[in-house]
Amino acid sequence: MQGEAPGLTESQAFDGLVGLEITEVSPERVSAQIAVRDELLQTFGVLHGGVYATVAESLASRGTVAAVWSEGSVGLGLSNHTSFLRPVSAGTVTAVGRPLHRGRTTWVWDIEMTDSEGRRCAVSRVTIAVRPRSEPHPR
Amino acid sequence: MQGEAPGLTESQAFDGLVGLEITEVSPERVSAQIAVRDELLQTFGVLHGGVYATVAESLASRGTVAAVWSEGSVGLGLSNHTSFLRPVSAGTVTAVGRPLHRGRTTWVWDIEMTDSEGRRCAVSRVTIAVRPRSEPHPR
Amino acid sequence: MQGEAPGLTESQAFDGLVGLEITEVSPERVSAQIAVRDELLQTFGVLHGGVYATVAESLASRGTVAAVWSEGSVGLGLSNHTSFLRPVSAGTVTAVGRPLHRGRTTWVWDIEMTDSEGRRCAVSRVTIAVRPRSEPHPR
Amino acid sequence: MQGEAPGLTESQAFDGLVGLEITEVSPERVSAQIAVRDELLQTFGVLHGGVYATVAESLASRGTVAAVWSEGSVGLGLSNHTSFLRPVSAGTVTAVGRPLHRGRTTWVWDIEMTDSEGRRCAVSRVTIAVRPRSEPHPR
Numbered sequence: 001m002q003g004e005a006p007g008l009t010e011s012q013a014f015d016g017l018v019g020l021e022i023t024e025v026s027p028e029r030v031s032a033q034i035a036v037r038d039e040l041l042q043t044f045g046v047l048h049g050g051v052y053a054t055v056a057e058s059l060a061s062r063g064t065v066a067a068v069w070s071e072g073s074v075g076l077g078l079s080n081h082t083s084f085l086r087p088v089s090a091g092t093v094t095a096v097g098r099p100l101h102r103g104r105t106t107w108v109w110d111i112e113m114t115d116s117e118g119r120r121c122a123v124s125r126v127t128i129a130v131r132p133r134s135e136p137h138p139r
Numbered sequence: 140m141q142g143e144a145p146g147l148t149e150s151q152a153f154d155g156l157v158g159l160e161i162t163e164v165s166p167e168r169v170s171a172q173i174a175v176r177d178e179l180l181q182t183f184g185v186l187h188g189g190v191y192a193t194v195a196e197s198l199a200s201r202g203t204v205a206a207v208w209s210e211g212s213v214g215l216g217l218s219n220h221t222s223f224l225r226p227v228s229a230g231t232v233t234a235v236g237r238p239l240h241r242g243r244t245t246w247v248w249d250i251e252m253t254d255s256e257g258r259r260c261a262v263s264r265v266t267i268a269v270r271p272r273s274e275p276h277p278r
Numbered sequence: 279m280q281g282e283a284p285g286l287t288e289s290q291a292f293d294g295l296v297g298l299e300i301t302e303v304s305p306e307r308v309s310a311q312i313a314v315r316d317e318l319l320q321t322f323g324v325l326h327g328g329v330y331a332t333v334a335e336s337l338a339s340r341g342t343v344a345a346v347w348s349e350g351s352v353g354l355g356l357s358n359h360t361s362f363l364r365p366v367s368a369g370t371v372t373a374v375g376r377p378l379h380r381g382r383t384t385w386v387w388d389i390e391m392t393d394s395e396g397r398r399c400a401v402s403r404v405t406i407a408v409r410p411r412s413e414p415h416p417r
Numbered sequence: 418m419q420g421e422a423p424g425l426t427e428s429q430a431f432d433g434l435v436g437l438e439i440t441e442v443s444p445e446r447v448s449a450q451i452a453v454r455d456e457l458l459q460t461f462g463v464l465h466g467g468v469y470a471t472v473a474e475s476l477a478s479r480g481t482v483a484a485v486w487s488e489g490s491v492g493l494g495l496s497n498h499t500s501f502l503r504p505v506s507a508g509t510v511t512a513v514g515r516p517l518h519r520g521r522t523t524w525v526w527d528i529e530m531t532d533s534e535g536r537r538c539a540v541s542r543v544t545i546a547v548r549p550r551s552e553p554h555p556r
Contacts, residue, residue: 007184008177014187017156017178038147039156042200044275045146048153049200049216050193057188061181077188078384079357079405081220081498083525083542085518087275100529100540101502105383105407106356108500108540110527112517123517123525125500125542127357127405129383136183136226217523218496218544220359222386222403224379239390239401240363244522244546245495247361247401249388251378262378262386264361264403266496266544268522285462286455292465295434295456316425317434320478322553323424326431327474327494332467339459339466355466359498365553414461414504 015058018051022058027067030059030097030111036090046087047121052113053082056124059097060109064128067102074136075128078106082124091116097126105130154197157190161197166206169198169236169250175229185226186260191252192221195263198236199248203267206241213275214267217245221263230255236265244269293336296329300336305345308337308375308389314368324365325399330391331360334402337375338387342406345380352414353406356384360402369394375404383408432475435468439475444484447476447514447528453507463504464538469530470499473541476514477526481545484519491553492545495523499541508533514543522547 010016018040024031032055034040042048057080064075097111111124149155157179163170171194173179181187196219203214236250250263288294296318302309310333312318320326335358342353375389389402427433435457441448449472451457459465474497481492514528528541 008180008182010182012177013180013182014178014189015181018189038151039153041147041152042154042197043147043149043152044213044215046215048193049196049219050153050157050189053192053196053219053221054187054189057192058181061188074183076183076185076226077223079220079222080188080192081218081359081542082192083218083518083544084216085520085525087215100537101500103502108502110540120517123527123542125498125540127500220403220498222379222405224381224386239398240361242363247363249401259378262388262403264359264401266361286458286460288460290455291458291460292456292467293459296467316429317431319425319430320432320475321425321427321430322491322493324493326471327478327497328431328435328467328471331470331474331497331499332465335466335470336459352461354461354463354504355501357498357500358466358470359496360470361496362494365493 014054018054020055020058025062025066027063030063032059032095034093036088036093046089049084052122053080053124055095055113056080056082056111056126059095059111060126060128063097063099063109064107068130072133073130074133076131076136078127078129080124080126082122084122086119086121088115088121093121157193159194159197164201164205166202169202171198171234173232175227175232185228188223191261192219192263194234194252195219195221195250195265198234198250199265199267202236202238202248203246207269211272212269213272215270215275217266217268219263219265221261223261225258225260227254227260232260296332298333298336303340303344305341308341310337310373312371314366314371324367327362330400331358331402333373333391334358334360334389334404337373337389338404338406341375341377341387342385346408350411351408352411354409354414356405356407358402358404360400362400364397364399366393366399371399431471435471437472437475442479442483444480447480449476449512451510453505453510463506466501469539470497470541472512472530473497473499473528473543476512476528477543477545480514480516480526481524485547489550490547491550493548493553495544495546497541497543499539501539503536503538505532505538510538
């Protein structure tokens, strides 16, 4: 997306606020890490469910864009279904994703997230719509 | 939850980081508002999908806890399925939720989010597990 | 869809096999009934989860097609998320659905199902893709 | 489950009506096949979305029961989220599933379905609640 970057840098946008560190983006595989800190917890002291959903959404979106941008398209989230498997209250969460479907109009991703001990803590199924950059909205 | 409050205040936790302003919490109805700002956008300039999921998760969790806390239980998110209907890039998003199911072990919530013009921009279905406070984890 | 009907009649297709009786189809509202019988149960004696998903899928698809067929389009299911709230083992299940979003490329429906006593037993969120009839596949 | 079988045989129940042939059931892996026939299609001539959901639901439920029955528990579907990736109109659909989470109160399964040429045609995420057999309902 170089040279054609959208208006906000990652650090200015939501990924920056939550502290998402993306470590790999390709149409075949995406990964990221996030360090757990108080600001990411819910009041009961475990990582907020919205953080997992955020990580998955960012990765699926970027992996899709990595493939379709050069064809004049962009990826926009259609739905995000995240299941919470195990509470995390400290350490680092690692996310890895792969596309289950790479269609002309939609991509479907699986994202798995693990805690510092490698235990699965959340899984997301994210559907991304592929739209022309010239007319991304409305859906 | 007064007097038995968990360790973090809302402003210290993720709700505070995203700027969620909760306006109503009861077992029958929950609502909140969030002001859109650059830090909540994804790089393409529209509200990040993770923000909608966060709003829904917080509301469903609080609505459940409002009912079950006095019985010695707590609510923990099991899954969050958010559909993105219309991109939002400015203004205020308002969320309103109602429980579809209030079971002994799970609650299911519908949360609808609208933009400043009252147009539906996202909908979430959130399932919350009800667990004894003495032994909330593991699932 | 008269005069342009697809190859199979409803009674020859899956709706016929499960015994779905559609009672209303419009772009604003869809409804149906299904009589519970042994063949629709799982072995533990309660209505099989696949039956609820089937009812919701049929209704959302038909409601979308009712609107888009005359514009040369067809509706194809993208995803079906059904939550099971209360087991049913006898009587009649009634389903009612309404569109939450009617976009150019996707429609999102909520379908609620109730038992003979009017208690909510399942809810579905179904996303239908709108595609040109001339080229409905591949996605 | 031998010797303690529930009231209906598989052939009398919904699995029999749809023609599901289960080929493997264990707590680590489940699989099945289904031969596509007109009665399983929707009127546009492609496999009905409810059939995929049914296959996934049956497999996830059986895989869970295979583990928890001997401990006096049973598995009951909480939610089924099926994404439709590629239309199928003939041949055999093969489903394979694995548990992503095996908790004390919920199991989460991933089920992937492929067509006769091995192409992924649908994926399901199914959550099963584990309940005491003596008191499986209400939830």
